[in-house]
Amino acid sequence: ARKLMYNPAVDRIFAFDQNERNRYGNTAFGNACITARNLFRANMGTRFVQITFGGWDHHVNIYQANANLQAMTRQLDNALGVLLADLKTDGLLEET
Numbered sequence: 001a002r003k004l005m006y007n008p009a010v011d012r013i014f015a016f017d018q019n020e021r022n023r024y025g026n027t028a029f030g031n032a033c034i035t036a037r038n039l040f041r042a043n044m045g046t047r048f049v050q051i052t053f054g055g056w057d058h059h060v061n062i063y064q065a066n067a068n069l070q071a072m073t074r075q076l077d078n079a080l081g082v083l084l085a086d087l088k089t090d091g092l093l094e095e096t
Contacts, residue, residue, distance in 0.1 A: 013038040023082055029053050030079040037083055040092045048096060 016034045024030030029051070036049040053076055058069050087093040 009042055009044065013042055025075050025078040025082075027075050027079065029075055030082075033079040033083040037086050037090075040087060040096060041090060 020034050024034050032051045036051055039046050
């Protein structure tokens with residue numbers, strides 16, 4: 001059997017502080033975006049990631065005021081916008 005080696009670079013991918021969380025909206029989706037950004041920054045060969053948000057099924061009462069849908073779109077826009085800006089600043093956007 002192959003022995004797994006500890007890699008501190010992997011730990012850094014999943015480590016971020018409250019300031020980073022706040023920039024990305026302080027949500028689970030925002031944290032996933034930070035993790036994706038850190039994975040690209042680690043330069044370990046990652047070319048793409050898939051981040052899920054969930055809960056987009058709004059087939060009932062979609063045309064009525066839906067505060068939950070509005071909150072979800074704000075979370076998505078904020079975190080994804082910051083992720084794209086960070087990737088562009090890092091020079092990683094074009095190759096991701």
